Amino acid sequence: MKIGMIVVWFFLIMYILFVFKKEIVSKKERKWVYLWVGLAFGISLMDLFHLSLSTVTTFLNVTFEGISRLVVKL
Amino acid sequence: MKQKISDFQLSLLVANVIFAGPVISLPQIILQQGDQNAWVVPIIIYPILISFIFIIFGKDKQGDWLQNVLNIGDKSKWIDKGFIMLFLLFVIFTIVRDLRGMLDFVAAVLLPTTPNDILMVLSMLVIVYIAISGIEVVARVNSITFTILFAIVVMLPFLLMNEWNFGNLQPLFGWDSVPAILRALYVTFSWMGEIFFFLIIISNISPPKRARRAVIVGTGLGLFLFFVVLFSALGVLGTRIIRESTYPSLMLIQQINLTDFLDRLDLVITVTWLPTIFTKVAFLLYAINHCFSYLYKGNTNKFLFPIAFIVGYLSILMFKNTMDLLRFSFYTWNLIGLLLQLMLIFIFLFVKRNVKMRMKEKEAET
Numbered sequence: 001m002k003i004g005m006i007v008v009w010f011f012l013i014m015y016i017l018f019v020f021k022k023e024i025v026s027k028k029e030r031k032w033v034y035l036w037v038g039l040a041f042g043i044s045l046m047d048l049f050h051l052s053l054s055t056v057t058t059f060l061n062v063t064f065e066g067i068s069r070l071v072v073k074l
Numbered sequence: 075m076k077q078k079i080s081d082f083q084l085s086l087l088v089a090n091v092i093f094a095g096p097v098i099s100l101p102q103i104i105l106q107q108g109d110q111n112a113w114v115v116p117i118i119i120y121p122i123l124i125s126f127i128f129i130i131f132g133k134d135k136q137g138d139w140l141q142n143v144l145n146i147g148d149k150s151k152w153i154d155k156g157f158i159m160l161f162l163l164f165v166i167f168t169i170v171r172d173l174r175g176m177l178d179f180v181a182a183v184l185l186p187t188t189p190n191d192i193l194m195v196l197s198m199l200v201i202v203y204i205a206i207s208g209i210e211v212v213a214r215v216n217s218i219t220f221t222i223l224f225a226i227v228v229m230l231p232f233l234l235m236n237e238w239n240f241g242n243l244q245p246l247f248g249w250d251s252v253p254a255i256l257r258a259l260y261v262t263f264s265w266m267g268e269i270f271f272f273l274i275i276i277s278n279i280s281p282p283k284r285a286r287r288a289v290i291v292g293t294g295l296g297l298f299l300f301f302v303v304l305f306s307a308l309g310v311l312g313t314r315i316i317r318e319s320t321y322p323s324l325m326l327i328q329q330i331n332l333t334d335f336l337d338r339l340d341l342v343i344t345v346t347w348l349p350t351i352f353t354k355v356a357f358l359l360y361a362i363n364h365c366f367s368y369l370y371k372g373n374t375n376k377f378l379f380p381i382a383f384i385v386g387y388l389s390i391l392m393f394k395n396t397m398d399l400l401r402f403s404f405y406t407w408n409l410i411g412l413l414l415q416l417m418l419i420f421i422f423l424f425v426k427r428n429v430k431m432r433m434k435e436k437e438a439e440t
Contacts, residue, residue: 004191008383011199015379024376036380043387047191053391057402065405072107072257072405 005044012037076145078280081288083213087357088269088292090220093299094350095172096265098179101304101322103404105313108258110243111251112313113305115258116297119266123293126419130273131286132426140282142429144274146367151428155369157421161274162365164414166385168268169358171403173197173389176351178396183324183344194386197352202382204356205363206375209278212357219349226343227299231306233330233339242312261404264411266300269293270418274361320396359385 016037019025025033046053079087105112131137144154177193185193204215231238272289279285307316307326316322328340359382366374366381393399 002189002191004189004195007192007195011195012380012383019376029376032377033380036377036384040380040383040387043384043391047387047391051391052394053388054394054398057392057398057406060410061401061406064409065401068260068405068408071260072103072408073254 002048005048008040008044012040077208077210077278079209079213079275079278081279081281081284083217084272084275084279084285084288085292085295086217086220087213087275088272088289089224089296089299090216090350090354091268091271091357092266092293092296094220094223094347094354095168095175095268097300097303097323097347098175098351099321099323099400099403100262100265101307102316102319103261104258104304105308105316105322107261108254109251109313110245110308111247111255112258113243113301113308114247114255115262116266116301116304118255118259119262120294120297122263123266123269123297124290126267126270127286127289127293130270130419130422130426131289135283137282137285139426139429139433140276140279140285142433143277143425144364144368145277146364146373147371150368153421153424153428157418157425158365158368160414160418160421162362164411164418165271165274165358165361165365166388167407167410167414168271169355169362169385170389170392171399171407172351172358173355173386174393174399175403176348176355177389178399179321179324180348182396183321190390191387194390195383197355198382198386201352201356201359202379204353205359205382206378209275209360212353212360216350216353216357219346219353222346223350224295224299226346227302230302230327231309233332234306234310234326236331237310237329239312240309242308242310261408264408264415266293266297267411267415269296270415271357271361273418273422274364320400 016033019033020030104115108115142148144158173194177190177197180193181188181190204212269289269292272292276285279288303323303326307322310326310329311319311322315325319325324340324344327343330339330343331337332339359378362381362385363374363378366377393402
């Protein structure tokens with residue numbers, strides 16, 4: 001376990017307890033809380049297992065960088 | 075009640091947006107492309123940005139329509155939603171890039187043994203605290219941090235007085251330097267075009283008739299500071315050193331050597347400089363929140379906490395290392411940023427027309 005992930009999980013659990021206990025979100029809005037917290041948990045797990053999202057950046061680099069490199073000096 | 079910011083606060087926000095992020099490492103690529111004449115780039119880019127600002131605001135001096143642009147909870151057409159989606163894409167790219175740039179800088183210079191994810195978490199806790207309080211708090215924090223940074227940057231040429239070498243600025247312009255300057259202009263435009271972030275808070279400006287002037291002043295202020303840094307970096311370090319340096323601005327302030335005992339001012343300056351980057355990222359996070367609130371047709375402050383961590387992790391996961399980030403920032407972002415900004419301005423003109431038409435319809439009804 002990474003220390004950053006433990007801290008993030010701790011804060012996310014505190015957040016869930018806080019918004020539900022203080023009734024900051026209505027029952028209809030709870031699905032959004034679950035969605036965002038779920039996504040945050042998921043992405044922290046990706047970091048734990050070193051599943052990089054650099055494919056997105058690589059795709060953009062390959063697509064657009066070539067055009068830029070025609071303009072700029074290397 | 076809708077939060078309001080003054081024209082002065084807007085000016086400082088715009089100036090911070092185009093200065094705080096780019097100053098980390100952008101001078102390297104500008105000076106690499108523009109050589110010893112790259113210092114003219116901010117001067118050339120200013121009228122171009124002003125013309126875009128005039129296109130956005132139009133002839134209307136009163137600016138009553140500004141109060142009704144992209145308000146949360148208002149009826150929206152598909153073009154408004156399209157604008158918001160595009161803006162969201164623009165702001166996510168920028169926040170991920172700037173946050174990672176800041177984290178890499180802190181990891182390289184200040185806290186080399188601290189893991190990246192801990193730096194991200196601690197930064198995000200501060201940033202989300204500012205952003206969740208709303209645009210008024212972001213603007214106030216920005217006013218404090220940016221004023222301090224402004225004073226330091228203005229003093230920079232005098233603090234470096236004993237290190238200047240005007241030979242670094244020669245040879246001066248000739249026809250052969252035009253392509254180099256144009257290349258530097260191309261590299262810089264997408265970064266300086268980030269002034270268009272003000273579009274998302276355009277309805278929060280009070281009084282609206284001073285909004286145009288505030289954006290023009292803010293752009294001028296940011297570009298002036300950037301000019302000071304570029305000119306000083308060229309005069310003190312020269313193009314050869316800057317080309318090889320990942321953080322040329324840091325290298326520049328490390329040259330300050332006033333007396334025998336005042337030669338580690340770089341840490342003090344870095345500590346005053348970092349909060350401005352924090353404020354910029356907080357403003358970008360607020361912009362993300364505003365976009366979500368617009369699409370949700372209600373306040374999404376309560377969801378911002380996990381969203382901030384998602385954005386933070388994106389900044390770590392999207393770039394394998396600093397070189398990957400620099401490759402994206404220096405070569406890929408030029409074109410993506412430019413395209414996004416031009417599309418945003420184009421679509422905003424339609425959004426503005428819709429707002430004006432709706433206002434006329436309301437007036438006719440009453």
